[in-house]
Amino acid sequence: MKTVLLSTLVLCLCLASTQAEDSFTDQLRKAAEKLKNEVSKVKDQTEVKGREWYKKAKERLATSREEYVKQAADALNRWKADIDVLKEQGGRDYFKTRVQALVEHHSFAMQELATLNGLPDEPSFRARQKTFDKTLWTLEAAVEQAQEEAGF
Numbered sequence: 001m002k003t004v005l006l007s008t009l010v011l012c013l014c015l016a017s018t019q020a021e022d023s024f025t026d027q028l029r030k031a032a033e034k035l036k037n038e039v040s041k042v043k044d045q046t047e048v049k050g051r052e053w054y055k056k057a058k059e060r061l062a063t064s065r066e067e068y069v070k071q072a073a074d075a076l077n078r079w080k081a082d083i084d085v086l087k088e089q090g091g092r093d094y095f096k097t098r099v100q101a102l103v104e105h106h107s108f109a110m111q112e113l114a115t116l117n118g119l120p121d122e123p124s125f126r127a128r129q130k131t132f133d134k135t136l137w138t139l140e141a142a143v144e145q146a147q148e149e150a151g152f
Contacts, residue, residue, distance in 0.1 A: 065125055069117050075136060076113065079143050080106055086143075089150050098146055105142060109135050 063071070083102045089095070112132050119125045 065122065068129065069113070072113055072116075072132070072136060075140075076106065076109055079139060082143050082147065085152075086146055086150055091150070095146075095149065098149075102139075102142055102146060105135075105139050109139050 083099065083106055086099045086102065089099075109132075112135055116125065116128050116132050119128060
């Protein structure tokens, strides 16, 4: 949905920026070329991020239980500090709502980490770890998006 909206916006901007002496067909062709380039960039960025997450997931499954819990706790502490900085930003109500959602997401992740750490055996730990990794990745992405919006 987001990609379609962005694509439409790019197409409209491209049409608006073309010169008046160009024919409508030329304008459409140029807009389509620009749109194709933008879609290609987004696709490449998505593939790179997906590969990074897959590689991290494989590494985390090979990491010892103690080291994994330590790394996850360290990451959660870093994101907590980032969220606290975002809280100080203030801003519009919707941004405050986004930051509050980050606080709740972080709280949920901390509860999940405690549950994960309390599991008695290795197979149940590894099975639950996969779900917890998704929680970490979505929190990381949400914090990055909020930081980008705040201008960090």
